[in-house]
Amino acid sequence: EIVMTQSPDTLSVSPGERATLSCRASQSVSSNLAWYQQKPGQAPRLLMYGASTRATDIPARFSGSGSGTEFTLTVSSLQSEDFAVYFCQQYNNWPRTFGQGTRLEIK
Amino acid sequence: QVQLVVSGGGLVKPGGSLRLSCAASVFTFTNYHMSWIRQAPGKGLEWVSYISSGGTFIYYAESVKGRFTISRDNAKNSMYLQMNSLRAEDTAVYYCALTLPYFDSWGQGTLVTVSS
Numbered sequence: 515e516i517v518m519t520q521s522p523d524t525l526s527v528s529p530g531e532r533a534t535l536s537c538r539a540s541q542s543v544s545s546n547l548a549w550y551q552q553k554p555g556q557a558p559r560l561l562m563y564g565a566s567t568r569a570t571d572i573p574a575r576f577s578g579s580g581s582g583t584e585f586t587l588t589v590s591s592l593q594s595e596d597f598a599v600y601f602c603q604q605y606n607n608w609p610r611t612f613g614q615g616t617r618l619e620i621k
Numbered sequence: 622q623v624q625l626v627v628s629g630g631g632l633v634k635p636g637g638s639l640r641l642s643c644a645a646s647v648f649t650f651t652n653y654h655m656s657w658i659r660q661a662p663g664k665g666l667e668w669v670s671y672i673s674s675g676g677t678f679i680y681y682a683e684s685v686k687g688r689f690t691i692s693r694d695n696a697k698n699s700m701y702l703q704m705n706s707l708r709a710e711d712t713a714v715y716y717c718a719l720t721l722p723y724f725d726s727w728g729q730g731t732l733v734t735v736s737s
Contacts, residue, residue: 548723550666557716557727558666569725601666605722609682610656610668 516540516604520613526621529592535616537585537602545581546606552615553598561600562587589618623647623726625717630731633707637735641702643717643728651675651695654720657702659713660730667713671720672700685711707735 517540527533537547545565550558560569562578565585575590589596597620602613629641647653657669670691671680679691690703700717712735718724 546722550724557730558724559727560723560725563721563723563725603666603668603723608671608680610671610722612666612668614665 515609516543516607516611518602518604518611518613520600520602520616522616523614524617524619526619527592528621529594531592531621533589533592533596533618535587535600535618537580537587537613539583539585539604542582543604543606546604547578547580547585548603548605549578549587550601550603551596551598552601558601592618594620623719625719625726625728627715627717627728627731630715630733632734632736634737635708635735637707638703638705639707639733641704641715641717641731641733643700643702645698645700645719647698647719650698654722655693655700656718656720656724657691657700658716658718658724658727659711659733660716661710661713664713669715670702704733707733709735711735 519538521536547565549562551561552558566578577588579586599615599617601615624646626644633639654673656671672691688706693700714730714732716730717728719726
């Protein structure tokens with residue numbers, strides 16, 4: 515099983531600033547990496563797939579990069595609605611696996 | 622706009638059974654692969670099971686293999702998860718998701734609580 519590890523567990527950032535979230539895979543997943551955003555009481559929402567392709571209606575302030583085992587999700591200028599939990603997930607191998615999540619909180 | 626409505630959750634005793642349903646409002650449901658994902662209270666996401674568009678290919682997480690059965694009825698635009706021999710550690714919100722193979726659209730989830 516591929517283990518996905520996100521860092522940090524919690525990230526405190528002020529609105530308007532930049533946030534960088536990391537995700538590492540225990541073995542290569544090529545570019546078969548997705549990011550999800552989850553707000554309290556809601557289902558997760560797809561943000562990014564193919565490591566760097568934004569999903570439908572996702573604002574351009576979200577960007578993704580990386581391949582192989584190292585991935586990054588960047589939010590260029592944080593808005594109030596961006597404070598949430600973010601999960602990465604690999605879909606290169608079975609079983610599909612998620613990172614433990616990074617909580618992005620207001621500083 | 623894809624809509625997925627999950628139902629069937631509830632309180633069940635250890636060793637009991639429950640059947641979850643996921644109803645899709647997608648005209649071409651038959652073209653889409655689907656998955657179940659769960660989230661224990663206050664925890665992260667865990668993929669549970671996958672079924673291909675025609676039902677030919679099915680995969681399970683090791684934690685549920687032999688106890689859970691995924692199925693679909695394309696004529697009813699629906700997918701199911703039959704959960705048997707439930708354990709306390711199966712307590713979670715269960716989501717269904719359209720699978721592309723990333724999880725493109727998610728249902729709202731249904732809470733399954735396994736407790737005596």
